Amino acid sequence: MKRLLLFLIIVTQLFPALAYAESERELRFCLRAEPKTFNPVLVADEPSETIRYLTGGVLLRMNRLTQKLEPELAASWRVTDNGRQILFKLREGVVFSDGTPFAADDVAFTIRTLMDPQLNSPTGDAFRSGGGSVDAQVIGAHGISIRFSTPVAGLERLFDQVAILSSRSVRKEMAVLGPFVVSEHKPGSHVLLRRNPQYWKRDAQGQRLPYLDSVRLEIQQNRDTEMLRFLRGQFHVINNMDPALFDRLRTESPVSARDAGPSLESEQMWFNQVAVSPIANYKKTWFRSKNFRRAVSEAINRDDLCRLVFLGRANAAAGPVSPANKFWFNAALKPHTFDQASSLRRLQSEGFRLQQGRLLDAQGHAVEFSVITNAGNKTRERMATMIQQDLKKLGIQLNIVTLDFPSLIERISRTFNYEACLLGLVNVDLDPNGQMNVWLSSASNHQWNPSQKAPETSWEAEIDTLMQLQVSSIDPRKRKSAFDRVQQIVWEEAPFIYLIDKNSLAAVSPLLTNVTPVALRPQTYWNVEYWALKQPESASR
């Protein structure tokens, strides 16, 4: 028995080493949860999205560095009929990973699958947002026209997410056109992707890509363990790091720490302005006052938030679009200046007054409100604590309430039984069309006052008009101008008090070459087909 035990111990100790010795050109990083699906049409979670990105072939790909669309399986494309139609000329000689040839039929099949109401595809939602049907018409073996019933602004960007399925392969969605193929999945342990020998892309020297033989995605939830394993050389990349771990990485392996600047992730706070919410009427009056919201915004020291909570790895936010979004960011807007004197003046103009260190409204109610945030998120708890101290200087009592996520969602989207909320937002889509469900007053994600039958304020009505204008135009300049004005209104009215834009932080092993972390997701492996792994000796030299 003792011998058996000893043998098991030796095997378990050796196993990781054996596993890592499997392939010299194997990239390893971790997924933070089990992927829910390998079907690219049904992807709704981040781990599945990672696998879709690494295995799926798309017609057009957004270059994460330049933020411009580039041809992939489509050799060229053209948007016609005022944004109702897009014509693709497909690349010839491309085959799926199982050897099935790629043709226009496959694109038509993919579009039909996306639009299948039975499947309820999350990727298809973007195609359905304009309403009406989407028809794909094959034009010869390598031409296809996709027609929408209404004009769609920024139509071509939708295809960055659509991994083409084979209409003929018996392997169905497992036959892919991307650089890697799913080879093995051990639930709770790992997903192994092997190089797709049929991948169509070649480098400048004509060598077939990708350079890597395989990608091992280990399922690992604990970020400390992920970091430890990275430092031991068992992982090559960490995406989306938090500032504390990044700081530790900078100390222990400075060459691996990569800060790509502002990302599309922001943190913001908002007040409940729902007319029927079960909160005191005098508080509703405060929250509906522009000056009150602006006063709170100007009383918050955003630079301190960046410096203390994010260890300098964040920037004060001005509005809904981060500077990472090169085209849509309104550079004219600056974050609300931290100025408590100006803040107090704004409050006084609304009838508020300071009395023995406490702020009272015109009716004599002491200004006290609660902010809810999700429990267990230390960053947000610290931000709330700092805001609490900032507001205390104005005589405002802020109570911090941390709730489990389902309770929090219940309060902000169903019962509206809350006063203020502090949460983060990740903009996955660069185009403002992806934010229609936030800015339209009738939208369910119009968090401060959702699902309005008609806009309750003139500025919300103006935002509605501008958002409809930008969505119905295909002229980029007109759209930009309309969305710049939306950002300006949001800055002035402060329905969301934007606090910070987080930096995009990543860890990249010095063994990897051709890696350029960027602000957009996926931060690191967006050009994985060009990645190569050096041997440890050459890396150390």
Place this chain on the structure above:
Amino acid sequence: MKTLRRVALTILTLVFSASLLADFLAPASFATQFRESPNASPSVQFPLGTDELGRDRLSRLLYGSRISLLLAPAAALLATLTAALIGGTAGYWGNWWDRMAVIITDLFLSLPWLFLLLTVRATLPLNVPPLISVVITFSLLGVLGWATAARVVRAQARSLRTADFVLQARAIGYRRSRVFFVQVLPNLKPVLTAQFWVLVPTFILAEANLGLLGLGVAEPLPSWGNLLRELENFSAVKANPLLLAPLFLLVVVVGCLQVILSEEERFQ
């Protein structure tokens, strides 16, 4: 052993006194953020350094000790008394009440605690001052944390039911309730005391865990629980071992309590 007990008593007195005199001993308010000195090393101004937001760690430790040392024993007392009442009477009376008590105890042990606490938190009003939310948290711990202790107490009470002195008391005509309160309960004291002291650190740590679910001590109030949460960051602990101070204090206090407890048991 007498010396050890004296030392333990002295340490406990010092810790309790320091926490009660926090208003006078603390160099700063537990909530004041010295934002220009985050994560400061120990100095004359900040004897234990500062946390990420620049708050003086010594002040937070002193105020946190006050909350944990007053409220965790209060919750433990509530749980122990409930355990004595339910477990003790069940073990002594037996019959249908014993069966009923076992069912209730098992029910409490099998309750999904966390969901229950989450439900309770979700139904509380949002604008509850931090101090009240602390009291609610510890009260909940006391109300829900008696079941394990009740099982132990019940087993002891069952063994006392057939003890000579109990039988003799019954034989001379004492009523059962009088026998329970005069004969059985005093003999349950060592078990109850032990359960009490076991529950104190359990509740301190439970409060720390509940903090992750939004049920712990709300910011900016400190407690040993939320101070212990800082130990999650291993690299910070490596950089500043003084972060271990609340853990050290917890170990010292529980250790001292155990010394006093075992000495008391010996004298009994």
